[in-house]
Amino acid sequence: MTGPVTARADDAGAVGAKLARVAAEPRPSLWREAGRRFRRHRLAMVGVAVLLVMVAGVVAGPLVWRLPINEIDFKQKLRTPSWVHPLGTDDLGQDLLARMLYGGRISLAVGVAAMLITISIGTAVGAASGFVGGAVDHALMRLTDLFLSLPALPLLLLIVYLFRDALKKALGPEAGVFVLIVAVIGGLRWMPVARLVRAQFLSLREKEFVEAARGLGAPPLRQVVRHILPNAMGPVIVAGSLDVAAAIIAESTLSFLGLGFPPDIPTWGRLLFDAKDNLDFAPHWALFPGTAIFLTVLAINYIGDGLRDALDPRKVLGR
Numbered sequence: 001m002t003g004p005v006t007a008r009a010d011d012a013g014a015v016g017a018k019l020a021r022v023a024a025e026p027r028p029s030l031w032r033e034a035g036r037r038f039r040r041h042r043l044a045m046v047g048v049a050v051l052l053v054m055v056a057g058v059v060a061g062p063l064v065w066r067l068p069i070n071e072i073d074f075k076q077k078l079r080t081p082s083w084v085h086p087l088g089t090d091d092l093g094q095d096l097l098a099r100m101l102y103g104g105r106i107s108l109a110v111g112v113a114a115m116l117i118t119i120s121i122g123t124a125v126g127a128a129s130g131f132v133g134g135a136v137d138h139a140l141m142r143l144t145d146l147f148l149s150l151p152a153l154p155l156l157l158l159i160v161y162l163f164r165d166a167l168k169k170a171l172g173p174e175a176g177v178f179v180l181i182v183a184v185i186g187g188l189r190w191m192p193v194a195r196l197v198r199a200q201f202l203s204l205r206e207k208e209f210v211e212a213a214r215g216l217g218a219p220p221l222r223q224v225v226r227h228i229l230p231n232a233m234g235p236v237i238v239a240g241s242l243d244v245a246a247a248i249i250a251e252s253t254l255s256f257l258g259l260g261f262p263p264d265i266p267t268w269g270r271l272l273f274d275a276k277d278n279l280d281f282a283p284h285w286a287l288f289p290g291t292a293i294f295l296t297v298l299a300i301n302y303i304g305d306g307l308r309d310a311l312d313p314r315k316v317l318g319r
Helices: 002-024 030-039 042-064 096-132 134-149 152-171 173-187 191-204 208-215 220-256 268-278 284-310 313-317
Strands: none
Touching: 030 284, 042 096, 042 284, 096 134, 096 173, 096 191, 096 220, 096 268, 096 284, 134 191, 152 173, 152 220, 173 220, 191 220, 208 220, 220 268, 220 284, 268 284
16 A cells, blocks of 8 residues: 555655646746747847848947038039939939938838837826826726827828928027927827837736735835836837838838928938939939938837737747
């Protein structure tokens, strides 16, 4: 009788020891696991590589390619790409590579700055709506619905048209237009983020760890900042990455319609606007900025797809 009992006891002891070793092994955090999953997403890594090349080019490029962006030389106008002018020249003989590198800084800066405004407003509205609930939730969601019902592009054009000259006088041509475009683009795109954050807060505020914090006397602000918001940031990060691409396209649309930056500030959208009347004679003028916008937006969208898969809690927890 003692043999089988002893064997079962030995087996139980071995299993217990194995479980103890597994429990003692360091387990990667959820963020580290998400990073591992993101690195395994091939298209996302291609997007990261393309975006890094773009950013490195527009940051370091003007330091290497030092031709002035507004130097006029009519003898060189509408030149095709060559060793002297790798991307050709425009109708004023200005070097397109120098203008592309300088304009890329502004286009990317507009995208990032507008995204930060969008995420900030959307997160604040969604967090207040989802956490407080009741009348506050109802009022904020009706405000969100109101903004969603407005036609975005006509409203964007109207606001820029009305306030562009005033901000130019107050802040200067470049700074005034930059602030206006960033504020308008960011201020008109926060609604989907607000709804996303609200949905996350409605779900998370009833979870056990939030109930435990509330039972231990944590004030509402601490509950939001310490417990709920970090767990809701995954979808917000994905939305932010996609908003960068949307903001770049919006700035390009404004510049193409003639309501963006002035001609001496050559953003990629402005270069497309200036090239539209010379497509038959100099297609390269529109080809290169259009390609830059296309590659940047495509890379950011791939990164957004990778972040969405990496931060999916069902996949991370199901490792």
